[in-house]
Amino acid sequence: MKMNEYLRDVLNQSKDIAKAVNYYFNEENIEKLTRIQNLIFDNVIFTGMGSSHYCACSASTYLNNNGVKSRVISAGELLHYEYNSIGKSTLVIAISQSGESAEIVRLIDRIGKNVKVVGITNNEKSPLANRADILLNLNVKPEKSVSTRTYISSIILCLLVSCSILKKLNDETRDYFIRAVESIDNAIKMCEENKDRLLEFLDGVNYITLLARGYNIGTAYAGALFIQELSKFPAYGMDAAEFRHGPLEIVDDSFRGIIVSPSGLTCDLNVKLAKDISSYGGRIILLSDGEESFEEDNIINIKMDFCDEHLTPIFYILPIQYLDNLIAEKKGLKVGEFRWGEKVTREE
Numbered sequence: 001m002k003m004n005e006y007l008r009d010v011l012n013q014s015k016d017i018a019k020a021v022n023y024y025f026n027e028e029n030i031e032k033l034t035r036i037q038n039l040i041f042d043n044v045i046f047t048g049m050g051s052s053h054y055c056a057c058s059a060s061t062y063l064n065n066n067g068v069k070s071r072v073i074s075a076g077e078l079l080h081y082e083y084n085s086i087g088k089s090t091l092v093i094a095i096s097q098s099g100e101s102a103e104i105v106r107l108i109d110r111i112g113k114n115v116k117v118v119g120i121t122n123n124e125k126s127p128l129a130n131r132a133d134i135l136l137n138l139n140v141k142p143e144k145s146v147s148t149r150t151y152i153s154s155i156i157l158c159l160l161v162s163c164s165i166l167k168k169l170n171d172e173t174r175d176y177f178i179r180a181v182e183s184i185d186n187a188i189k190m191c192e193e194n195k196d197r198l199l200e201f202l203d204g205v206n207y208i209t210l211l212a213r214g215y216n217i218g219t220a221y222a223g224a225l226f227i228q229e230l231s232k233f234p235a236y237g238m239d240a241a242e243f244r245h246g247p248l249e250i251v252d253d254s255f256r257g258i259i260v261s262p263s264g265l266t267c268d269l270n271v272k273l274a275k276d277i278s279s280y281g282g283r284i285i286l287l288s289d290g291e292e293s294f295e296e297d298n299i300i301n302i303k304m305d306f307c308d309e310h311l312t313p314i315f316y317i318l319p320i321q322y323l324d325n326l327i328a329e330k331k332g333l334k335v336g337e338f339r340w341g342e343k344v345t346r347e348e
């Protein structure tokens with residue numbers, strides 16, 4: 001069977017993104033990233049829509065963890081209800097691969113010149129690019145459909161902005177990023193090795209719950225969005241800690257969950273949650289670099305490479321993209337076609 005373009009995009013990401021990372025570390029781009037340090041601000045707001053919103057979660061958590069006040073807000077909320085949270089000493093980091101999403105265009109129109117805007121986009125001719133005080137180009141080939149490489153490259157540029165603000169941008173940082181990007185291929189390999197079990201996981205599935213904490217909250221939200229968008233299938237992402245506070249009650253043998261659980265602050269809590277859900281009859285895909293192997297039939301362990309926790313969103317999205325394609329193909333969809341929306345959402 002001919003490979004669909006979405007799957008080709010997914011499988012080629014390590015090459016495409018490695019190229020982009022080299023570009024991000026070229027002299028001109030490092031100069032731009034370093035210029036951010038000279039702006040005067042005491043708090044940061046990341047904003048965007050859909051995957052361009054969730055791509056910023058890791059960078060924002062990283063800033064907060066290192067003492068810089070930061071928030072991630074949907075551009076729609078920031079525009080209509082939270083606009084007054086932008087003060088003169090706020091640095092706005094607006095992300096939009098098209099640079100043309102409706103909310104982003106209206107938001108940047110509203111923001112006065114006294115507020116500095118860093119624009120992260122794949123379209124240097126877009127309204128976002130024109131407004132940005134500092135423009136960072138994603139520099140990847142645009143996708144025809146659901147975001148793949150633009151999502152991962154947006155995560156990376158947001159993290160690089162955070163590294164710059166924290167004055168942690170150096171050759172060592174570059175190596176960490178390159179290694180995280182190389183881990184994309186291992187994630188794909190692990191999915192291919194487990195393909196039959198993943199297909200079996202999908203038998204009788206009605207909806208998928210994605211659970212994560214900390215740096216990967218955005219992985220859960222973006223993963224759910226991609227499953228909804230590509231496979232037209234119910235999926236929702238949530239904070240794994242919240243799951244015990246009520247949602248746990250939905251678990252029975254029809255439950256299917258993905259738990260994002262890299263080594264780090266809360267890995268043990270995530271693994272414990274996976275085991276509990278499994279003992280209540282639910283089935284889990286556990287994304288983890290842990291050594292522990294799971295005997296339980298209800299847990300499929302996709303073994304990921306080890307990496308510093310804040311960089312794991314760069315490749316932990318891969319198994320979700322892979323599974324997404326399996327769902328779409330299983331449903332017999334023309335993978336990547338939109339039914340009601342389109343690639344650029346110009347209407348609020």
Ligand SMILES: O=P(O)(O)OC[C@H]1O[C@](O)(CO)[C@@H](O)[C@@H]1O
Nearest residue numbers: 050051052096097098101146147
């Ligand atoms: O980055 P942009 O162009 O603002 O658009 C984000 C879009 O990407 C998507 O994540 C598509 O995969 C949509 O959620 C959203 O409309």
